[in-house]
Amino acid sequence: AVGAMASAANPEPEPIVGTDGPISINTKVEYASLPKPAAGSGIVTQRVFGLVTVQAAQQEAEAPAERQPMDVVAILDVSGSMGGRKIQQVQEATRFLISQADPRDRLSIVTFNQAANRALKLSKMNPEGKDNANVAVLRLTAGGGTSIAAGLDMGLDIMEQRRQKNKVASILVLTDGQDASTHARLPSLISRAERAHCSIYAFGFGADHDARL
Numbered sequence: 001a002v003g004a005m006a007s008a009a010n011p012e013p014e015p016i017v018g019t020d021g022p023i024s025i026n027t028k029v030e031y032a033s034l035p036k037p038a039a040g041s042g043i044v045t046q047r048v049f050g051l052v053t054v055q056a057a058q059q060e061a062e063a064p065a066e067r068q069p070m071d072v073v074a075i076l077d078v079s080g081s082m083g084g085r086k087i088q089q090v091q092e093a094t095r096f097l098i099s100q101a102d103p104r105d106r107l108s109i110v111t112f113n114q115a116a117n118r119a120l121k122l123s124k125m126n127p128e129g130k131d132n133a134n135v136a137v138l139r140l141t142a143g144g145g146t147s148i149a150a151g152l153d154m155g156l157d158i159m160e161q162r163r164q165k166n167k168v169a170s171i172l173v174l175t176d177g178q179d180a181s182t183h184a185r186l187p188s189l190i191s192r193a194e195r196a197h198c199s200i201y202a203f204g205f206g207a208d209h210d211a212r213l
Helices: 002-009 085-100 127-138 148-160 180-195
Strands: 016-018 023-029 050-056 070-077 106-112 116-124 168-175 199-204
Touching: 070 085, 070 116, 070 148, 085 106, 085 127, 085 168, 106 127, 106 148, 116 127, 116 148, 148 168, 148 180, 180 199
Parallel strands: 070 106, 070 168, 168 199
Antiparallel strands: 016 023, 023 050, 106 116
């Protein structure tokens, strides 16, 4: 009877929710208050039921970090040793790079055999820039000698002559590495890349590629 009276006089209170920290705690009791027992009734304590719910607090989804725009020079080996499947793989890899580029990225393509040639100037990878880059890649043919140093030299020229610079700058060298004449020039070329704040990455093509270079 006491419980019924209390329920009629004191409706269930609003739950209390605590969300500070990594967990959320929700507490809810049966009544907001109870009548004081009558004197001499012998009632010392009264049972009150409550509900406590603990769960992980919902975290706001963090926005993915925005990638910095890049300046990339792709240096492609088109020497005679790259004939057949190798040149096809270089084309496929470069076209994949183009497809993944952001419109804020810039790409230049340098080809080399015994001499270097700039096949694409440093261009933003908007739709027009991607079309021009793909056309340059599809025109690749293999033939001639090999001078990786000539390709690196031209790629570094492009990086050093930039008037505007994206924060990330990289040179990608796609080659089978079959060029003994380049080893002696590598230290000076790497020093130039460091001064230009430019990273160099080499990718080997073909089962007979020279991994040491």
